[in-house]
Amino acid sequence: MEIIFDVMGSTLIAELFGELDHHAAEKVRERIDEALDSHGSCSLVFDFSGVTFMDSSGIGMVLGRYRKMSEAGDRIAIVSCSKTIRNILNMAGIFSVIDYFDTREEAVAVLGRKEVS
Amino acid sequence: MKRELKVQLAGVLENQALARSIAAAYAAELDPTIDELTEIKTAVSEAFSNAALHGYGGEKDEDGKIAQVQRPVFMEFSLIAPQTIMIRITDKGRGIEDIAKAMEPMFTTDVGQNRSGMGFTVMESFTDKLKVDSRPGEGTTVTMIKKLDTYYGF
Numbered sequence: 001m002e003i004i005f006d007v008m009g010s011t012l013i014a015e016l017f018g019e020l021d022h023h024a025a026e027k028v029r030e031r032i033d034e035a036l037d038s039h040g041s042c043s044l045v046f047d048f049s050g051v052t053f054m055d056s057s058g059i060g061m062v063l064g065r066y067r068k069m070s071e072a073g074d075r076i077a078i079v080s081c082s083k084t085i086r087n088i089l090n091m092a093g094i095f096s097v098i099d100y101f102d103t104r105e106e107a108v109a110v111l112g113r114k115e116v117s
Numbered sequence: 118m119k120r121e122l123k124v125q126l127a128g129v130l131e132n133q134a135l136a137r138s139i140a141a142a143y144a145a146e147l148d149p150t151i152d153e154l155t156e157i158k159t160a161v162s163e164a165f166s167n168a169a170l171h172g173y174g175g176e177k178d179e180d181g182k183i184a185q186v187q188r189p190v191f192m193e194f195s196l197i198a199p200q201t202i203m204i205r206i207t208d209k210g211r212g213i214e215d216i217a218k219a220m221e222p223m224f225t226t227d228v229g230q231n232r233s234g235m236g237f238t239v240m241e242s243f244t245d246k247l248k249v250d251s252r253p254g255e256g257t258t259v260t261m262i263k264k265l266d267t268y269y270g271f
Contacts, residue, residue, distance in 0.1 A: 021137075022166040023130040029231060053137075053155070055162040059233035060225075084155050091242060092223065092235050 001028055002050075005035050008108045012041035017050035025057035032065060042074045043111040047104055048081035058085070059092045066098055077107040121195045128169040128188040128208055136165040136192065143194045144202060149265050156243035157202070157263055163236040164206040164259045165190060171226070172210025172257055200265040204244075207258040213251040220249065 001024035006013040014032050018024070036044060044065060048054075062078065069076050077099045081089070089095065101107040122143055126132045140161035141154055149157070173188040193205040213219045220241075225234030241247045244261040251257040 019134060021130075021133045021162055022170060023133050025231075053158065053162075055159050055166070056233050056235040056239045057166070059235050060227075060231050063233055064229075064231040084152065084159075088159070088235075088239060091238055092233055 003028060003031055007039055007041070008104075009112050010041055011043045011045055011108050011111055012036055012039050013045045013047055013104055013108070015047040015050060019053040020051055020058045020061070021053070021055050022057040025061045029061055029064065033068075036069075042072075044069060044074070044076045045104055045107045045111065046076070046078045048078060048085055051081065051085060054085045054088060056088065056092075059089060059094060062089065062094060062098065063092065066094075075111050077101055077111055079104045079107050119196050122193070124192045126165075126190050126192065128165075128173045128190040128210070130166060130169050132190075133162055133165050133169065136190070137162040139192065140194070140204065144263075144265070147196075147200060147202070147265055153263070153265050157204075160240045160243045160261055160263070161192070161204060161206070163240050164204075164261070165192075167236050167259070168206060168208035168210065168257065171213075172208035174211070197262070200267055202263045202265070204261045204263070205258060206261075207256060209256040212253040212255050212257055213249070214253050216249050216251055 001020055002017040004015045006015065012035055014035070016028065020028065046062060066076050078089070079101045080103065099110065101110065124139055126136060137158040141158050144154060144157050168190045189209060191207040195203050197203045218224060220237040222238045223234045225232045240259070240261060244263045246262040248260040249257065
């Protein structure tokens with residue numbers, strides 16, 4: 001699993017590539033937490049467009065980041081995941097607490113706007 | 118039984134990708150749809166990671182010290198009816214005390230808040246039948262049945 005980080009304003013975008021399972025999730029988690037700390041970002045966007053496989057470890061990884069970020073009042077969003085991945089995330093009701101967007105631009109616009117207000 | 122496949126893997130998370138690739142290879146010949154193939158891979162991935170993480174405690178195998186014989190995971194695939202696959206994944210680990218509780222959505226033993234407790238829910242939703250047999254101290258067997266859509270050959 002590869003991650004490419006991108007920073008837009010105060011938002012950190014983590015674009016994931018490859019297969020996300022329990023083995024990979026541990027490293028992804030560490031790297032995202034490191035990146036969040038070093039950029040001091042106050043919102044996080046997961047871009048799932050390059051993820052070819054995901055099991056329930058993805059739910060844990062996203063929820064774990066959500067819990068961590070929301071404690072500090074920070075926000076998190078998910079963009080562009082396949083039907084199956086959306087299906088798995090939906091099983092845990094993730095989209096009732098985390099916003100979903102089709103593109104990262106939309107996500108960044110919405111997350112950025114809410115910070116100001 | 119026709120087309121039976123038995124595999125033994127070391128129950129370490131490093132083997133999770135291999136486990137689901139084997140499942141995909143077994144199912145591929147039956148002309149599954151892409152969705153069906155993904156569902157089989159995901160369900161097997163969940164069952165295997167349960168065996169490695171919970172059955173055997175999830176220690177890492179960084180230097181290859183954990184021998185396969187110490188923590189074997191057995192995977193059996195068979196065709197029990199046309200287009201119907203039975204997958205059985207067995208570990209000889211610590212077993213589950215309360216199976217019903219373990220199968221509840223969002224139930225997790227994880228205290229670090231990084232696991233979802235959705236493994237069995239995913240297996241249940243992606244297969245047609247799921248059965249869990251377990252005895253504390255002896256191990257766990259997860260049996261899944263997946264029916265594929267019939268391919269009519271045109």
